[in-house]
Amino acid sequence: MRRHLSIFGFKTVETFPRPTRAFYWSIIWLCGLFFTGNLLLKPFLNLHTTRIGNKLIACLNNNVSNENNKNEFIIFLGSSRFQSAINTKTLTEMSHVKNVTFLNLSLASIGPWEYSVVLRNSEIDIPRVKLIILEISPWMFNANALEPHSKKRMSHREDLHRWGTIRERLKIQKTTKRIKAMTIGMIPRNALSDYISAFKKSEPIFELGIPIYHVSPEHTKNLRDDPVFKAENISRDHLYNYKFLQSEANILLNLVKELDKAGVTVALVHPPVRSEYYDYLDTDHSYRAEFEKYKNFIKSLSKKHHVVYWEKPPDAGMDNSIFVDYGHFSKEGCELFSRRLNVEINQAMK
Amino acid sequence: MLFNSWTFPLFFIFVWFLYISLKHKYQNVLLLIASYIFYSWWDVRFLSLLLVSTAVSFYCAKRIEKSDINTNKRIFLFVSLIVNLGILGFFKYYNFFAISTVRIFSTLGFQADLPTLNILLPIGISFYTFQAVSYAIDVYRGKEKAINDPISFAVYIAYFPKLFAGPIERSHNFLPQIQTERRLKDSDIYEGIKLVLMGYFKKVFIADGVAPIVDMCFASPESNSGITLIFGAYLYAFQIYGDFSGYTDIARGVSRLFGIELKLNFMQPYLSSNITEFWRRWHISLSSWLKDYIYIPLGGNRKGSLRTYVNIMITMLLGGLWHGAGYTFVIWGGLHGIYLSLHKLFLRDKKVGFSNPPHSPIDLIKWLFGVIITFNIVCLAWIFFRADSLSSALSYFQNMAKIGGSPDVMNFDVIVYFLFYGMCILAIDLFCWYRNDELPFGESWHPAISGFIYSIMIVMLFYIGENNAPPFIYFRF
Numbered sequence: 044m045r046r047h048l049s050i051f052g053f054k055t056v057e058t059f060p061r062p063t064r065a066f067y068w069s070i071i072w073l074c075g076l077f078f079t080g081n082l083l084l085k086p087f088l089n090l091h092t093t094r095i096g097n098k099l100i101a102c103l104n105n106n107v108s109n110e111n112n113k114n115e116f117i118i119f120l121g122s123s124r125f126q127s128a129i130n131t132k133t134l135t136e137m138s139h140v141k142n143v144t145f146l147n148l149s150l151a152s153i154g155p156w157e158y159s160v161v162l163r164n165s166e167i168d169i170p171r172v173k174l175i176i177l178e179i180s181p182w183m184f185n186a187n188a189l190e191p192h193s194k195k196r197m198s199h200r201e202d203l204h205r206w207g208t209i210r211e212r213l214k215i216q217k218t219t220k221r222i223k224a225m226t227i228g229m230i231p232r233n234a235l236s237d238y239i240s241a242f243k244k245s246e247p248i249f250e251l252g253i254p255i256y257h258v259s260p261e262h263t264k265n266l267r268d269d270p271v272f273k274a275e276n277i278s279r280d281h282l283y284n285y286k287f288l289q290s291e292a293n294i295l296l297n298l299v300k301e302l303d304k305a306g307v308t309v310a311l312v313h314p315p316v317r318s319e320y321y322d323y324l325d326t327d328h329s330y331r332a333e334f335e336k337y338k339n340f341i342k343s344l345s346k347k348h349h350v351v352y353w354e355k356p357p358d359a360g361m362d363n364s365i366f367v368d369y370g371h372f373s374k375e376g377c378e379l380f381s382r383r384l385n386v387e388i389n390q391a392m393k
Numbered sequence: 394m395l396f397n398s399w400t401f402p403l404f405f406i407f408v409w410f411l412y413i414s415l416k417h418k419y420q421n422v423l424l425l426i427a428s429y430i431f432y433s434w435w436d437v438r439f440l441s442l443l444l445v446s447t448a449v450s451f452y453c454a455k456r457i458e459k460s461d462i463n464t465n466k467r468i469f470l471f472v473s474l475i476v477n478l479g480i481l482g483f484f485k486y487y488n489f490f491a492i493s494t495v496r497i498f499s500t501l502g503f504q505a506d507l508p509t510l511n512i513l514l515p516i517g518i519s520f521y522t523f524q525a526v527s528y529a530i531d532v533y534r535g536k537e538k539a540i541n542d543p544i545s546f547a548v549y550i551a552y553f554p555k556l557f558a559g560p561i562e563r564s565h566n567f568l569p570q571i572q573t574e575r576r577l578k579d580s581d582i583y584e585g586i587k588l589v590l591m592g593y594f595k596k597v598f599i600a601d602g603v604a605p606i607v608d609m610c611f612a613s614p615e616s617n618s619g620i621t622l623i624f625g626a627y628l629y630a631f632q633i634y635g636d637f638s639g640y641t642d643i644a645r646g647v648s649r650l651f652g653i654e655l656k657l658n659f660m661q662p663y664l665s666s667n668i669t670e671f672w673r674r675w676h677i678s679l680s681s682w683l684k685d686y687i688y689i690p691l692g693g694n695r696k697g698s699l700r701t702y703v704n705i706m707i708t709m710l711l712g713g714l715w716h717g718a719g720y721t722f723v724i725w726g727g728l729h730g731i732y733l734s735l736h737k738l739f740l741r742d743k744k745v746g747f748s749n750p751p752h753s754p755i756d757l758i759k760w761l762f763g764v765i766i767t768f769n770i771v772c773l774a775w776i777f778f779r780a781d782s783l784s785s786a787l788s789y790f791q792n793m794a795k796i797g798g799s800p801d802v803m804n805f806d807v808i809v810y811f812l813f814y815g816m817c818i819l820a821i822d823l824f825c826w827y828r829n830d831e832l833p834f835g836e837s838w839h840p841a842i843s844g845f846i847y848s849i850m851i852v853m854l855f856y857i858g859e860n861n862a863p864p865f866i867y868f869r870f
Contacts, residue, residue, distance in 0.1 A: 052416035055652065060579035068844025076852045084856070230855045235602060235813060236806050238857070 081229060088231040089164075089205050091241035095157050096164075096205075099148045103165045106146060114144040115171050117388065120158045121178025121312075123151035127257070127372040128314050130381040137385045140392065143173060152190075154183035154199060155295040160206045162298070169305040174392055176310045177295070179352075182281035184337050186288040189280040191271040199291060204228040214290075257374035267367045274319035274369035282323045287336035299348065310349040310391040311341070314380065315356045316370035317363055349391040351384075359383050394434040396643045397597055404431070409650060417574040424548050424651070431553035432517070439515035442480055447550045449476045450525040451543055454532040458539035466533055473529040481522040484512055489718035517557045519715055521550050523682055528564045530686060537564050545571045552653075554644040558637070560658040560678035567653075575652030587832055587847070588646030591821070594850045595639030599814055600866075601859050603628040603635075606810055611779055614792040622793040624807040626772045629779050631814050634663065636866045637676070645831075657831060661822040663771075666763030668732040669740075671771060683712050694737075701737065706730040721777045721786055728774040750827055 090096040106112060117140070119129055131145035138145075148161060158177055182188040188197045203211065204224060212228065215221040233241075257263065266272050271280075302309050324330045344350055353359040356366075360383065365376025372380055394400050408427045412420055433440050453473035460466045498504065528549070531537035540546045549567050610617055610625030617625070638659040645655045662675035672680045688708040694701040706727065713726015751757035776793075780786035824833030834843045 050416055050419045051414050053414050055413040055575060056577045058579045060582045064840035065844045068841045069848050072845045072848035073851060076848055080852065080856060232856060232858055232860065234859050235810060235857055239806055239809055
């Protein structure tokens with residue numbers, strides 16, 4: 044006689060739920076709401092609630108759509124160092140080029156990916172862009188670069204969920220992150236306060252002329268006093284376990300290629316830093332080897348484009364007095380650098 | 394493993410599919426193993442406390458029932474109480490009493506040197522300890538029979554949906570469900586899913602949504618205007634309600650999917666027209682526990698008016714202390730004790746029930762007036778509950794009184810937050826209150842409308858919220 048020793052019963056669920064009308068209606072409403080939300084709300088939210096949208100794309104669009112401005116544009120794209128280094132008012136006064144608007148679209152911690160996001164999402168008509176100057180810095184191409192305050196690894200693509208194309212999302216290495224980016228990552232999630240400020244449509248904070256770094260003395264003082272921004276300290280974060288990030292290099296290459304195709308002149312600039320910034324590379328010979336890959340990449344770019352690589356201040360005919368910390372410029376340093384850069388701009392446009 | 398983490402849904406789906414395929418006697422074993430895994434996910438070391446509490450309570454209850462002599466019964470009851478309350482007292486209150494004792498001695502001019510220890514508070518200890526205590530007392534009083542099946546009892550103590558933050562289940566409600574075979578209809582599954590959705594909406598959308606503003610207000614009251622702080626206190630009321638009732642809804646919904654009905658813990662408390670009604674609607678499992686095991690044994694209202702008020706104060710002070718080892722919690726409890734006592738004094742012999750939907754304009758005005766007053770005095774007490782320390786609470790009050798102080802940009806945002814999230818809570822609770830049901834929308838609604846409302850809740854969950862979610866507030870207790 045066989046004894047059934049199975050622990051399974053399958054008797055708990057008397058009736059499995061069949062989809063009700065309310066359930067079907069929920070599915071219809073959900074599909075409709077998510078589709079409408081992503082179609083109508085997403086572009087608006089991306090523009091007004093993300094950093095690069097609110098500060099860079101919106102500002103560029105404002106300038107482009109300004110009926111009084113029929114000028115061509117010279118656009119700077121870079122990080123906080125470019126933000127502090129360029130006085131567009133000085134450049135406008137000194138420039139030999141007439142009817143040109145200088146726009147400094149720089150923001151802290153942005154790199155090649157953010158440059159491509161700004162340009163592909165803005166309303167600018169490419170023929171109106173006379174020259175684009177992109178900042179290149181070693182940390183942008185270091186896979187292991189750390190955020191100086193949090194000491195977390197830099198993402199290099201902070202707002203990928205908001206601005207990333209399908210292709211970029213599919214290229215994410217980690218499977219769980221890739222699935223997240225393709226599903227819930229497609230939905231722009233914001234706090235209520237972000238919606239309030241987006242719908243208030245406040246003017247994007249953007250300085251034309253003298254950078255905010257020099258308008259606000261407190262801003263400069265914070266940089267000067269913060270030990271995190273001393274050259275020897277930030278060197279450890281930016282160049283941490285230096286490993287050349289080819290994917291970031293490819294993004295820059297593709298961007299430059301697209302701009303070339305569109306007939307835009309491209310220049311690449313590395314503003315100088317204090318010499319102590321490179322000290323960390325000497326702690327391990329492998330870091331130098333990887334750093335050389337970065338230098339070789341810059342050299343390859345210089346074959347076709349105007350590349351200005353000022354490693355240290357003397358390379359640009361200046362000294363350390365232009366800085367407030369490792370590489371952010373003081374007001375006087377910004378003036379000097381802008382004048383020096385003007386020479387390169389004129390050369391690039393010949 | 395939090396309810397709002399990605400691991401919990403995966404864990405639950407796996408356990409549920411296994412659960413519905415097992416025979417009844419193995420289902421309890423599965424629930425027990427799943428509960429211990431759930432608890433261990435947080436910290437496996439404290440599983441030992443849970444096991445000790447379970448084992449001692451089970452053994453003592455059996456001995457209480459078997460003993461014919463009252464003295465023996467009392468001894469085993471005391472053993473159970475001492476072990477359970479001792480564990481709770483040591484892990485939760487040792488440092489508080491040590492510091493307080495040293496302070497008292499130094500005030501009196503003596504030097505005392507009691508060491509403070511670096512003790513981690515085990516999650517859920519307040520909840521499962523109270524369950525164990527209530528079981529032992531009920532068996533002692535003869536209201537409950539001691540259970541013979543250790544697995545069923547262990548599930549009663551450790552059942553994972555209610556383990557971390559309640560509700561505090563009574564054995565007479567829970568054990569019969571565990572011991573009988575459970576059957577699930579499609580309506581149980583639908584109701585369970587709706588409850589879980591409602592819970593996530595309250596926790597993730599409402600509670601987490603207002604949390605940053607609340608944190609900002611309480612972190613530095615001196616940096617905010619009086620208006621901002623007033624609305625900040627209101628928003629904390631929304632946060633704690635959304636957080637706690639959201640957790641309970643998820644727990645009840647998950648439990649419904651196992652065919653187990655957990656006790657209702659919240660019944661639209663902010664729609665109470667008086668403070669006594671508030672305590673019949675807020676954290677019902679705790680308030681009924683305090684009434685049955687502290688207030689009534691102290692004498693309740695049977696020993697004269699003065700004694701009644703004393704009993705109320707003792708019960709509420711202990712209730713405050715249960716929430717946390719801090720003077721702010723004691724003051725919070727004390728405030729509610731004062732409110733309840735004053736209300737009782739005002740009521741005299743009148744009975745207090747649940748307020749019904751007002752039928753006339755005058756009833757409506759009276760009801761609204763009562764609701765507004767009750768909500769405001771409750772929010773006043775919440776300030777102590779939320780503040781990190783007594784001095785922070787007093788600083789909050791001081792700065793709140795400066796209504797005419799310098800306005801700040803936050804005023805507009807805080808008011809929008811209050812209106813927006815307030816409307817969401819009001820919409821849910823008004824419908825529930827009117828329908829006298831735990832879910833706002835029932836079968837009587839047109840499917841297109843109820844489908845739309847549930848869809849909007851899901852869409853709002855995705856589109857509006859903070860990306861860094863704080864943990865459940867009641868995990869601290």
